[in-house]
Amino acid sequence: MHRPHPGPAVDSAAATLSARGLAFSRGGRPVFEGIDFELWPGQMLQLLGANGSGKTTLLRVLGGLLPPDEGELCWFDEPLRPADPDFLQSVAYVGHANGIDADLTGAENLRFAARMGGVDGSPERIGAALRSVRLDPSSTTPVRALSQGQRRRVALARLALLQRSLWLLDEPLSSLDADAGDLFLAQLSTHLHSGGMAVVATHEPLAGAAQTLRLQG
């Protein structure tokens, strides 16, 4: 009953994530409509648009946090059901909020994420994920005492740890310094080269995006 997960180097004849005529309105006002795309393994779709143009809302619809008003979202050519565990097992989402508990340390946050995501949360793997974003795994400082950029890094370390095939990222570069930004872009390109996919909402175009959707507010 489990559909294959498009892990690294899995070829698939069908577009992995596709949308047809996706529309969403809030309070009678359309946020976006007529969104069509097909995303294949190894591709990145970037969502461009001004503030308030609906990038975040579209990402939330893609992740299943919001049901679309119209249109269809398909995963491996099958219509996506709400809270489909197979789909959720393949998605990693980093939103506006980092999704980490401020009272825990970075390592504790990642350990919990690993247990919830059903992946190996051994200290070695967590240490490696934190080191990949240049954070100290042995730090006992709760996230509360870290800077915005460092919190963002913890959230991005979660991406490295969970190894999901589809990344949904909302302004991933926000509050990162130049070094951390480059580090993240390298992480993203490794992910794409190993057959992963990404949908990235951003206000400045990213290199390496196979497709671009411009949203008008």
Next chain:
Amino acid sequence: MRQAFLAIVLHDLALAWRRRGSVAASLLFFVIACSLFPLAVGPEPQQLRALAPGILWVAALLASMLSLSRLFVQEHADGSLEQLLLSPHPLALIALAKTCAHWLTSGLPLLLLTPLLAQQYSLPAAPALLLSLSLLIGTPVLSLIGAVGAALTLGVRGGAVLLCILVLPLCTPVLIFGAGAGAAADAGLSVVPQLSLLGACLALALFLCPLATAASLRISLE
């Protein structure tokens, strides 16, 4: 799935320990509220003894309301609730785990304190323990019903007051059976009927409330 349940409970207990100030605050509220009544009503032992089960139950109900408002708020603000919704586990199971952790940090300490506080009301040991037993069955129901209200009022301005208005009426059956059990115990009658009714409330709440909480969380995050 059991692993995810356990992971959430342990995670929330660890978080409660880091934020132990707010856990202690609702416990302190319970102790103070229970201690005010003997001072206000007067030192007449018979009268206090008759009032004890009702007062302890109302105080427990109000103390659990205090702690409920923080059940999902922090997670909602820092985005971890979104991450939980996006985890591949059933949301009802996640809601049940969070409710369970909430009860362990708010309901359980209350019923451990109750025999001690009952001394102020000159309630003998046996009825005091039976009163604790009724709280043992009843307080999980308060947490379960309260979780639905906490999920519904997420992100609403003035949510804490709205939460009380929503949840307190739903908790009245538990209050009636719970305080009734305490009163029956003190009168030397059988407490089995009240405890059975409380047990029935718990069974119903265990089945329905996690589903309702999950649905409410989805609505709140839209």
